Amino acid sequence: MGQGELVNAFKEDVEVLRGVPIFASVDAAKLKLLAFASQRLVFDEGQTLCKEGERGEQAYVIVKGEADVFVRAGEYDIRVASVGRNDFVGDIAILCDTPRTATVRATSRCETLAIGKAQLMGLLRSFPEMSIAIMRVLASRLERTNHALAEAQRLAKAH
Amino acid sequence: MEASLFRYIWQQTRREQLWILFVILASMPFNYVMLDLPKYIVNGPIQAKGFERATDTQHYFQVKIPVPSSISEQGFLEVLHGWDLNRIWSLSVLSAAFLALVIINGLFKFYINTYKGRLGERMLQQLRYDLVDRVLRFPPSEHRRVKPAEIATMIKDEVEPLGGFIGDAFVQPVFLGGQIITALIFILTQNFMLGLIALALLAVQGVVIPRLRRKQLVLGRQRQLTSRSLAGRIGEIIDDMPNILTNDVSNYHRADIANRLTTIFGIRFALYQWKFFVKFLNNLLAQITPFLFYMVGGLLAIGGHLNIGQLVAVISAYKDLPSPVKDLIDWDQQRLDVEVKYTQVIEQFSVDPSLELLPPSDFDGPVPHLSGDIVASGLTVIDTASSRLLDNLSLAIKLSEFTAIDGNATSGGETLIEVLARLVSPDAGRVLLAGRDLRDWPTAVTGRRISFVGAEPFFAQSTITDALLYGLRHKVLRPSEGSQRHKIIKSGSNSLDFEADWVDYEAAGATGPEDINERLQATLQVVDLEAEVVGFGLNRTLAEPTSEQEQAFVEARASFRQKLEETGTVHLIEPFDPERYNVQASIGENLIFGMPINEAYELRRLGSNTEMRKILADLRLDDTLFGMGRAIASTIMELFEGLEADNPLFEQLSLMTPEQFPDYQAALKRVGSKPLRNAIPGDQAIFLDLAFNYIEPRDRLGLLDDALIGKLVLARKAFHQALGDEQDKIAFFHPDVYIVAASVKDNVLMGRVAFGIAEAEYRIGVLLHEVIEERGLRPAVFEAGLSFNIGSGGKRLTGSQRQKLAMARALLRRPDFLLVHRGLSQLDVHGQTAILDRILGLGKPEDGGQGFGVLWNLENPQLADHFDRIVHMEDGRVVSDDHHHLDDREDASERQEALKIPA
Structure with missing residues (x-):
């Protein structure tokens, strides 16, 4: 039983993490560490991964299956997105230390890799270059949101 | 207590002191004779004085009592004539007499020393008892003054030297003075x-x-x-x-x-x-x-x-x-x-x-019930900083009424409750309880008929049962058999038989130890604690399960399994099957496959357990597992390299702690690529133990393959065969056998909860409660929960659990009146309301029940509506007094019902 086989068993978790944009540029050794320090967590159809307004201690990378994202508007939950493999959900709450901004509910059996807030923060503290990679991704996400907002405003005026 | 030690000792031990003095005096003649006898031996037979000729004899052992010549002409009465002995016989007899005296004197000394030691020791314990007795009789104002640790050291250590002295107190000076x-x-x-x-x-x-x-x-x-x-x-x-x-x-x-x-x-x-x-x-x-x-x-x-x-x-x-x-x-x-x-x-x-x-709490005969009023007049309580906690307060309360006190922390509500509970004595004014001054009531009446619940209840370390029954232990009701130890201590009229049954079951509405649990359960339900006690019970072992219970638990496994299937959650549990490897358990657990009973078979010692090592060696598993442990160690070392020990990433590491890293590093270096047999025994155990702890779904290193799993199951079977069927070292897991050493929960699950499934514990808990209920096992589990140790001061319970427990204790003995000072302050308003409603429901005299009145210093003004009467207090005075419905409680509840409808 050699070292090679050990790493193989990790391969899937590490590959999944690499497929997540914010981890894409993080080097392999650190991804392996993050994978090791994370847990596999399976949600059955209908179970919630995170609930809007609650405090969250974990973020989830979806390995298999799908989930819907809902945002509460008045008395109704409005579905705003669907997520699947390699999507990272619940990251805002643990990166910004705020309550959950949306509810995520599994629409099929959903295998995830759960990353603890303390673990992610610990990794960022030890490897600052990882923070830079994450900052880039978040900045581009913001830029995209700004574009979307501008587009929405333009459409609203047009009406 | 006596101010002088000597008077105290004399008072307590006069008879013993005189007796020991007498014994010492009685021993003196023997002592004297023993000192005197050698002279006769040396002068007589040895130096041949009086034995000049071989046929000479001397007369020994004549005993004469001198009497007046009117009785006997010779002036004495001969009690023993004695014998004529020759030289050799003289020597033998005199030496034998000397030996006899040595023994007699030795026995005297032995008796005297033992007696004195016993006397001193008994007095020491008596003194300690008297001191504790005094503490127990301290008026409440003294409670705050004394420091527990100081009192303890006084009673335990400082009086210790007295024990050695008491035996000698009178005897020694008399004896030495005489010499x-x-x-x-x-x-x-x-x-x-x-x-x-x-x-x-x-x-x-x-x-x-x-x-x-x-x-x-x-x-x-x-x-x-x-x-x-x-x-x-x-x-x-x-x-x-x-x-x-x-x-x-x-x-x-x-x-x-x-x-x-x-x-x-x-x-x-x-x-x-x-x-x-x-x-x-x-x-x-x-x-x-x-x-x-x-x-x-x-x-x-x-x-x-x-x-x-x-x-x-x-x-x-x-x-x-x-x-x-x-x-x-x-x-x-x-x-x-x-x-x-x-x-x-x-x-x-x-x-x-x-x-x-x-006064000591001696009360013979039945304790009367209280009825009538509590009338406080002109009550004033001044604290040490001379602020008025109660200021000339007058108030009359019916003992059958539900009264609430509403006010902030300085309102004096707390002090009023404490005065009525006799914890604070008023500086002025007085309280009449049922027409008699509160101070004149024996504590036996107020301490049994009135229950008090404070905001921060204290519990001595005990089980939940004992904490609940505490308020029912006033005096011996059923004497125990045999135990006489308590008689060493003199204690007035009290019987101090600790082994006896002290619990007043009737006060709690039960007839004896057989049905008290039902009352405990009902009372815990009132305070919303019963389900939590059942929860404790799930994680405990049954003390003495009956064979029916064991059977029921084994059957419950099947029901549980069925529920898993019905809810489509079979994957939550991996059951223990003697024929199969349980992937949700560690390698070590799979090898032992049972609950270790003997210490040597505990999981953490498995790497050095000789029986296990032999079996692993026979199957050539030891080398494999050793290599596996080494691989785990080196992988972890590599992954975590360069991280500081306080990094949160380590929290997810179950196989070792960051502190152990240097040990593993050193062991890896020592072992290198050596096979097991070339490593020192310590290193062998280190890496074997690491492998034994490995759980595939948790650690995900992909170290288990089918060949290895097959061998591990073989090793398990060989191990069980080697240990035989006796199961005195390990209680083996088996689907049809109840494991006494395992908790109730483990006995029902008979398997491991799977890793990595969201909310697995919660979902299993729900099904587990259902199965326990359906199988009629809830009373047994509840009973196991009652034996939960609440810890020193009750610290193993949460604050709200402690408050609930204190409330249950106060209710269990069915008091005539209940005094509460913010007794549910740690609960949310929902919980407070539910419990309060149930308590007041109990308080209503119905179905021949006595019922009781309540005076409650409210933790939450929202609760006031539930009471008959609300007394508003400010700065130690009553500012307003609202009688809802003084006489007609039926009306009150009807009105509340009516109010509920529109809401």
Whole structure:
């Protein structure tokens, strides 16, 4: 039983993490560490991964299956997105230390890799270059949101 | 208590002291004869005095009693004629007599020492008992004054030396004094002059030495006080640990302790210096006497005023003098020492003369029920900072009424409740309870008919059952058989049989130990604690499961399985199957496959367990597992390289702690690529244990393959075969066998909860409760939960659980009146309302039940609506008094019902 086989068993978790944009540029050794320090967590159809307004201690990378994202508007939950493999959900709450901004509910059996807030923060503290990679991704996400907002405003005026 | 130690001892042990004195006097003739007999042996048979011819005999052992000549002409009565013995027989008989005397004297000494020791020990325990008895009778105002640790050290340590002294207290001075006086009289009759010298020096010794020792006593007292306050301080530090941590003041406390220890050292050192100086002086005086005898006596002899024989006799008589004198001085020293200790201790246990000690709780016959009113008039309570907690308060409450007190923390509501609970005595005014002054009621009535619940209940370390039954243990109701130990301690009229059954089951509405659990369950349901107790029970083992219960649990496994299937959650549990490897359990758990009973078979010792090692070696598994442990260690070392030990990433690491990293690194270096047999035994165990802890779904290193799994199951079977069927070392898992050593929960699951499934524990918990309920096992589980240890001060419970438990305890004995001061403050308003409603429901006299009244200092004004009457208080005064429905409670509940409808 050699070292090679050990790493193989990790391969899937590490590959999944690499497929997540914010981890894409993080080097392999650190991804392996993050994978090791994370847990596999399976949600059955209908179970919630995170609930809007609650405090969250974990973020989830979806390995298999799908989930819907809902945002509460008045008395109704409005579905705003669907997520699947390699999507990272619940990251805002643990990166910004705020309550959950949306509810995520599994629409099929959903295998995830759960990353603890303390673990992610610990990794960022030890490897600052990882923070830079994450900052880039978040900045581009913001830029995209700004574009979307501008587009929405333009459409609203047009009406 | 007696202010003087001697009076206390005399009072308690007069008879024993006189008896021991008598025994000592009775032993003296034997002692004298034993000293005298050698002379006869040497002079008679050995030196042949009176046996000059071979046929000579001597007459021995004639016993005569002298009587007046009117009775007998000879002037005596012969009791024993005695025998004529020749030389050899004389020697034999006299030697035998000597031996007999040695034995008799030895037995006397044995008896006297045992008796004195027993006497002292018994008195010591009696004194301790009396001290604790006194503490128990302290009026409430004294409770705040005393420091627990100081009281404990006084009762435990400071009175200890008294035990050794009590046996000698009277006997020793009489005995030693007698010896000294005898020797002195002998010397005086030989030569008056020399006698005076001896007397004078003794006087000096007897006067000067005790005076010098007075300073020693002062130091001794200081030492006692400083040591005691040290004990008190240490007690406070322990109680204050959280504050010390949150304020970072540990160094301040270190300095404080160091300072106190230095002071104690100084006192002790001064004590030693003085003690040995006095000893030196004492020895000097003792040695000067013979010098004077030689000098003065010699001069007298030379001058012809004293013959040599007398001088020798005097000097030899004096030889016997120093040792009793020294013993007497030692006795005196000890006396002073223990007297100081006694006074010091007694001072702490006496209260202000203006305060009365509580009467002992002796009450014969049935305790009457209370009915009528509580009338407080002109109540004033002033605290130590002279602020008025209660200010001339007058209030009348019906004992059948539900009254709420509403007000803030300074309203005086708390103080009023405490006055009524007799925890605070008013500085002015009085309380009439059912027409009689509250102070005049025996505590047996108020302490059994009125229940009090404070905001911060305290519990001694005990089980939940004992915490609940605490309020029912007033006196022995069913004597135990046999135990007589309590008779050593004199205790007034109380029976102190601790082993007896003290629980007043009837007060709780039960008939005996058989049905008390039902009452406990009902009462815990009132306070919403019953489900939590069942929850405790799930994680506990059943103490003595019956075979029906065992059977029921085994059957419950199948029901549980069925529920998993019905809900489509079979994947939550991986059941234990003797034929299969359980991937959700560690390799070690799979090998043992049971609950270790014997320590040597515990999981953490498996790597060095010889039986297991032999089986692994036979299957060639040991090398594989050793290599696996090494691979795990090196992988983890590589992954975590460069991380600091406090990094949160380590929290997810179950196989080792960051502190162990250097050990593993060193072991990896030592072992290199050596096979198992070339590694030292310590390293073998390290890596084997690491492999034993491995759980595939948790650690995800992909180390298990089918071949290995097959071999591990083989090893398990071989191991079980090697241990045999007795199961005294390990209780093996089996789907059809109840495991006594395992918890209730584990017995139902008979498997492992799978890793990595969201909310698995919660989902299993729901099904588990259902199965327990359906199978009729809830009472058994509840009973197991009752034996949960609540920890010192009840700290293993949450704050709200403690409050609920205290409330349950107060309700269990079905009081006539319930006093509550913010007793549910740690619960949310929803919980408070639900529990309050149930308590008030109990309070209504229905179905022949007695019912009870309530006075509740509210934690939450929202609760006020539930009461008949609301008293608003501010600054120790009543500001308004709202009677909802004073007489007609039915109306009240109807009105509440009516109010609920529109909502």
